[in-house]
Amino acid sequence: MNVRGFFESARFCSLLVICPVLFAVVLTGCEKNSEIKVYRVSKAPLEESASQQQDALPTNTAAPRMPGGLSPAAETAIVTPPNWEPQPLSQMRQASFLVKGDNGAVADISFVSLGTGAGSVLDNVNRWLDQLGQPPITEEKLGETAQRLRTSLGDVIVADLAGLPKNADPARDGRIVAAMLSTADSTLFFKMRGNADLTEAQKGDFIKWVAAVCNAQTETRSPQMLAMPTEEAAAPRIKWETPEGWTEIPPSSMRYASFSASAENGDKIDISVVTFAGDGGSDADNVNRWRGQIGLAPADEKTVNSQITALKTADTTFATTDIAGAKARTIAAWTRRDGHVWFFKATGPSAAVEKEKPKFVKFIESVRF
Amino acid sequence: MLRKIVDLVTSLKLTIVCLAAGMALIFVGTIAQVHLGIHEAQQRYFQSMFVWWPPEGRGFKIPIFPGGHLIGAVLLINLIAAHAKRFRWTWRKLGIHLTHAGLIIMLAGGLFTDLFAVESHVRLANGDTKNYSEDMRETELAVIDTTGEDLDQVTAIPEGVLRHSRVIDHWSLPFRIVVRSFYQNSRLKMLSRAGEGVRPIANQGPGAMIAVQPAPRAIAPEERDVPSAAIEILPKDGGSLGTWLVSDALGAPQTFACGGRTWMITLRPSRYYKPYSVTLQKFTHEKYAGTEIPKNFSSKVTLIDPERSVNRDVLIYMNHPLRYRGETFYQAGFQPDDSATILQVVHNPSFIAPYVACVIVAAGLLVQFGFHLVGFSRQRRNAIA
Numbered sequence: 001m002n003v004r005g006f007f008e009s010a011r012f013c014s015l016l017v018i019c020p021v022l023f024a025v026v027l028t029g030c031e032k033n034s035e036i037k038v039y040r041v042s043k044a045p046l047e048e049s050a051s052q053q054q055d056a057l058p059t060n061t062a063a064p065r066m067p068g069g070l071s072p073a074a075e076t077a078i079v080t081p082p083n084w085e086p087q088p089l090s091q092m093r094q095a096s097f098l099v100k101g102d103n104g105a106v107a108d109i110s111f112v113s114l115g116t117g118a119g120s121v122l123d124n125v126n127r128w129l130d131q132l133g134q135p136p137i138t139e140e141k142l143g144e145t146a147q148r149l150r151t152s153l154g155d156v157i158v159a160d161l162a163g164l165p166k167n168a169d170p171a172r173d174g175r176i177v178a179a180m181l182s183t184a185d186s187t188l189f190f191k192m193r194g195n196a197d198l199t200e201a202q203k204g205d206f207i208k209w210v211a212a213v214c215n216a217q218t219e220t221r222s223p224q225m226l227a228m229p230t231e232e233a234a235a236p237r238i239k240w241e242t243p244e245g246w247t248e249i250p251p252s253s254m255r256y257a258s259f260s261a262s263a264e265n266g267d268k269i270d271i272s273v274v275t276f277a278g279d280g281g282s283d284a285d286n287v288n289r290w291r292g293q294i295g296l297a298p299a300d301e302k303t304v305n306s307q308i309t310a311l312k313t314a315d316t317t318f319a320t321t322d323i324a325g326a327k328a329r330t331i332a333a334w335t336r337r338d339g340h341v342w343f344f345k346a347t348g349p350s351a352a353v354e355k356e357k358p359k360f361v362k363f364i365e366s367v368r369f
Numbered sequence: 370m371l372r373k374i375v376d377l378v379t380s381l382k383l384t385i386v387c388l389a390a391g392m393a394l395i396f397v398g399t400i401a402q403v404h405l406g407i408h409e410a411q412q413r414y415f416q417s418m419f420v421w422w423p424p425e426g427r428g429f430k431i432p433i434f435p436g437g438h439l440i441g442a443v444l445l446i447n448l449i450a451a452h453a454k455r456f457r458w459t460w461r462k463l464g465i466h467l468t469h470a471g472l473i474i475m476l477a478g479g480l481f482t483d484l485f486a487v488e489s490h491v492r493l494a495n496g497d498t499k500n501y502s503e504d505m506r507e508t509e510l511a512v513i514d515t516t517g518e519d520l521d522q523v524t525a526i527p528e529g530v531l532r533h534s535r536v537i538d539h540w541s542l543p544f545r546i547v548v549r550s551f552y553q554n555s556r557l558k559m560l561s562r563a564g565e566g567v568r569p570i571a572n573q574g575p576g577a578m579i580a581v582q583p584a585p586r587a588i589a590p591e592e593r594d595v596p597s598a599a600i601e602i603l604p605k606d607g608g609s610l611g612t613w614l615v616s617d618a619l620g621a622p623q624t625f626a627c628g629g630r631t632w633m634i635t636l637r638p639s640r641y642y643k644p645y646s647v648t649l650q651k652f653t654h655e656k657y658a659g660t661e662i663p664k665n666f667s668s669k670v671t672l673i674d675p676e677r678s679v680n681r682d683v684l685i686y687m688n689h690p691l692r693y694r695g696e697t698f699y700q701a702g703f704q705p706d707d708s709a710t711i712l713q714v715v716h717n718p719s720f721i722a723p724y725v726a727c728v729i730v731a732a733g734l735l736v737q738f739g740f741h742l743v744g745f746s747r748q749r750r751n752a753i754a
Contacts, residue, residue, distance in 0.1 A: 035527065036524060036525065036526050036527070036530060036537075036539055037523075037524075037525045038522065038523070038524050038525075038539075038541045039522075039523055039525070039642065040517075040520040040521065040522050040523070041520065041521050041523055041642060042519065042520060042521075104518075110621075112621055123578055127574065127575055127577075127578070130573070130574070130577075131574070131624060131625075165625070165626045166626070167604075167626045167627055167628065167629060168626035168631065169516065169626065169629055169630065169631060172516065172631050173626060173631065193624075281561055282560075282561050301565070
């Protein structure tokens with residue numbers, strides 16, 4: 001067969017082959033982003049530990065940042081326990097570690113920094129409890145269980161929560177130790193979640209690490225930040241005049257301040273000042289929580305709002321409510337200011353609270369931000 | 370019958386119709402960029418088989434015009450078919466054949482690039498190491514089994530599946546995923562700030578405290594949609610683990626347990642993992658003295674490939690990309706405060722096609738003009754003789 005004959009006999013064959021192939025290619029290409037893919041990735045970058053990876057780098061190169069996200073100076077100031085293995089960072093994690101214990105027990109440790117709208121401490125603690133399959137707790141319960149850790153960046157609230165979600169692996173789950181700190185421009189979350197015993201064993205190191213990270217963050221403030229007035233603690237300072245007859249008692253971990261007032265018959269009234277970063281949830285949620293504490297059923301939002309009155313002071317305007325149960329009564333005032341919500345609350349026997357109400361109002365009117 | 374089909378496929382009329390349709394499509398697609406943005410207009414008009422029209426308030430779409438892929442494919446088939454049908458082998462026409470072959474390779478290369486090239490990017494701060502790049506537009510629902518000692522198993526569900534599927538049942542998962550709602554672009558607000566009457570679309574995780582509001586599609590080139598979805602997890606052995614909010618804006622993955630394993634879910638930019646890593650050693654952003662006018666951007670990276678025992682430093686700068694394992698890393702951008710570099714990663718299996726096509730076309734033209742030159746010289750010599 002000569003060259004011409006070869007090409008001419010092949011031309012119709014080429015039509016029959018090329019056309020379907022091209023259409024198949026077009027259709028295949030159109031489907032390229034619609035397949036579910038399954039693959040495995042190393043928990044550690046490129047299946048090497050951080051130290052191995054640094055060893056692999058030529059001597060004239062800079063070492064990778066570990067853990068990423070912290071400022072370089074802060075990293076050098078923080079010594080992490082040797083058994084904490086650095087992990088690849090996700091979108092939000094600025095530090096991530098894995099601790100391994102006996103019998104396959106592991107605990108995951110993370111540090112995440114979010115903006116100021118990251119919810120209140122109670123919201124977040126209840127979210128973590130939910131992750132452990134546990135029911136939410138009240139503000140009072142949180143006040144009893146949470147610890148306060150003083151750092152140069154502010155007071156860190158530490159919560160230790162236990163519970164094993166349904167179908168969870170006890171080697172990997174069962175306890176969360178979480179720490180949360182709100183500053184003027186961010187909310188820092190530190191979390192350790194894993195096997196209950198291992199988490200308990202690592203709690204001391206975890207709290208030291210949290211304190212080191214917070215202290216290092218303060219030490220490494222930029223010159224511009226150093227020039228700005230610094231906050232002594234996460235919560236801004238406020239002033240008031242303590243009414244006569246009220247005794248200031250040491251605040252619990254969650255309370256900014258606590259007072260006690262005694263009625264003539266010996267009944268005690270508990271007065272608390274609590275503050276959270278953010279807006280602290282809706283008014284209806286808070287009032288219904290207080291209603292529950294004195295044995296009242298929740299009310300709908302309209303009813304709650306109808307019972308809220310404004311109290312204008314020289315400094316700001318408070319929302320106030322007065323709710324009475326069969327035996328106990330709560331009067332509360334709250335205001336939102338500079339990214340924080342402030343709750344002032346007096347709870348006690350109805351008659352005693354009624355008698356102390358004028359002092360409580362005077363106390364609120366004396367508050368200066 | 371076959372003859373009629375062949376006549377149709379090889380007809381010059383089909384060529385004219387395709388060219389006219391192509392012109393109309395380019396005109397309409399260009400105008401549409403005003404309202405849809407470049408990316409969406411490209412998707413709808415040029416990177417599709419058909420241009421679809423959804424009637425107002427109806428749940429279906431009607432194809433109203435051939436899309437770019439269809440027109441290009443038909444045009445290419447028409448060119449190949451016509452050439453094959455009318456092909457007559459003579460040495461004198463070698464140049465013409467080569468030139469046409471070059472054009473066919475160029476057209477096919479363009480189509481293949483459109484279909485199979487993948488563009489993504491890597492954002493690296495100084496010292497960061499990454500072994501994956503992220504898609505600039507597409508997102509995926511990553512369902513990660515974190516139970517393994519050393520490896521995580523990732524089931525990556527593309528955004529397209531989330532958008533179109535009500536129930537996702539995959540062999541790798543011990544649960545079904547029911548997509549309760551999907552938002553192509555959304556804004557997230559804390560529930561307490563979203564106003565009265567707004568309800569969360571999820572009842573598990575942080576999504577229970579967040580309100581999701583639909584937002585119009587992002588059309589500016591520098592903007593990006595923030596997709597969100599409410600997904601319910603239904604274990605295959607019965608029951609429900611609740612409804613979760615997944616969103617590109619949510620960031621941190623959420624964790625739950627099912628089937629004795631621990632799972633993480635996150636909606637994130639689609640990832641393309643690589644068997645090698647790049648570490649940014651230094652990003653340099655030079656400006657002309659006394660001005661803010663950029664003079665040069667460059668990224669010094671270390672490329673580490675354990676499989677091939679590669680460990681070397683590479684300087685990536687304008688027009689000097691890094692080519693490795695079929696991927697090209699271009700210096701594409703940087704963070705406004707110079708804190709990170711952005712490298713565009715292009716994987717294009719047919720990147721060689723334009724070069725090959727140009728060489729073949731050039732050779733064809735040389736041969737064709739060479740024949741004419743020789744013929745003309747002979748005629749002239751004969752005339753003189």
